Amino acid sequence: MSDKLSNSLFTAWGKLTASQWGGRAAFALLAIAVAIMPLFDFPQRAFWVRVVGYAGLYIILGLGLNVVVGFSGLLNLGYAAFYAIGAYTYALLASDFFGLHFSFWLLLPIAAGLAALAGFLLGLPVMRTRGDYLAIVTLGFGEIIRILITNLRGLTNGSQGVIGIDSPMLFGLEIHTGTHFYYLIFVFGLIMIFFTTRLSNSRLGRAWNAIREDEDAAEMTGINTNHYKLLAFSVGAFMGGLGGVIFAAWQGSIFPDNFNLFVSINTLSLIIIGGLGSIPGVVIGSFALIALPDILRQFSDYRQLLFGLLLVIMMTVRPQGFIPSRRLQMELKPENGEIEPEPDEKQTPEVAEAPTGANPS
Numbered sequence: 001m002s003d004k005l006s007n008s009l010f011t012a013w014g015k016l017t018a019s020q021w022g023g024r025a026a027f028a029l030l031a032i033a034v035a036i037m038p039l040f041d042f043p044q045r046a047f048w049v050r051v052v053g054y055a056g057l058y059i060i061l062g063l064g065l066n067v068v069v070g071f072s073g074l075l076n077l078g079y080a081a082f083y084a085i086g087a088y089t090y091a092l093l094a095s096d097f098f099g100l101h102f103s104f105w106l107l108l109p110i111a112a113g114l115a116a117l118a119g120f121l122l123g124l125p126v127m128r129t130r131g132d133y134l135a136i137v138t139l140g141f142g143e144i145i146r147i148l149i150t151n152l153r154g155l156t157n158g159s160q161g162v163i164g165i166d167s168p169m170l171f172g173l174e175i176h177t178g179t180h181f182y183y184l185i186f187v188f189g190l191i192m193i194f195f196t197t198r199l200s201n202s203r204l205g206r207a208w209n210a211i212r213e214d215e216d217a218a219e220m221t222g223i224n225t226n227h228y229k230l231l232a233f234s235v236g237a238f239m240g241g242l243g244g245v246i247f248a249a250w251q252g253s254i255f256p257d258n259f260n261l262f263v264s265i266n267t268l269s270l271i272i273i274g275g276l277g278s279i280p281g282v283v284i285g286s287f288a289l290i291a292l293p294d295i296l297r298q299f300s301d302y303r304q305l306l307f308g309l310l311l312v313i314m315m316t317v318r319p320q321g322f323i324p325s326r327r328l329q330m331e332l333k334p335e336n337g338e339i340e341p342e343p344d345e346k347q348t349p350e351v352a353e354a355p356t357g358a359n360p361s
Helices: 002-014 018-039 045-071 080-093 104-126 131-151 178-200 203-213 215-220 225-251 261-274 279-299 303-317 326-332
Strands: none
Touching: 018 045, 018 178, 018 279, 045 178, 045 203, 045 225, 045 261, 045 279, 080 104, 080 131, 080 225, 080 261, 104 131, 104 225, 131 261, 178 203, 178 225, 178 279, 203 215, 203 225, 215 225, 261 279, 261 303, 279 303
16 A cells, blocks of 8 residues: 555656746745744844735635635635634634633634635525626625624624734743744645645546536536535635634734725735636735735835836736646647637538539439
């Protein structure tokens, strides 16, 4: 058994191309650089820790939305709702608001599970909705959740938000500094990258890709599209709720404005810029869209202009994103690099015409 496993592993590693090796090496170097960055003392260290940590939080959100939009092709503009559900679940049960102080590690799966349940319930009535109509429904859902947490003052404290949220404890150590949360986000980001990578390469991921390419064809091949779409909504919402819990614990206070439409737009934009369905693209898109505007704050008069110019140039030169999904590249470009003609464009053998006046028999 061990010999078979080792042989299969060597075979898998042997099939990696030079570009794949280069991509894995670049990702490993980036992970090492991010991991050791807070260990050095340099000017504005706290600022950089917060900027990179915030980008890491959006990596978690982007990976969750990438399951829905990138893997399954379901356009979701209300993703901030699941982020809010996770954050408020933790905030209300780990603060002085209700006098409850449950553990972070206990509430983490509970809050993410409630967000997944909300994603499942959202998916039920929109099973037959596609494209722009699905986007409108999910946009409305996101706004409904934001309005509810603003107006239900007895439950959420309304626009005044929830303050004094408990910090996580790990083996007696209180996680309360920016560096502590930086590493907490780093670890959860790695776990989510591994999780979504395994999902993408699984039977479930292939079913999602089939639905993304052609839902009707996928259903005709025997794929239960409703079942897999509900799974996509639930898995994506779970990861959004997970990010919400970490955000609430990190901030120590949350308000309804933290979960407005721009959160959903930014998360969707980063996976489009990075490359739909691409997990490394989510990482690059998060740093480009979330960290870069903060880095350019020193050019405050021209920051938005420079950022907008970079986006326009990137979308013009490379509209498929920084690191497009390898599977999408294979679907769009044959291995020989040549585009196959359409069936109606293929040449058909010419039929010799019979001489005029000839007897057809």
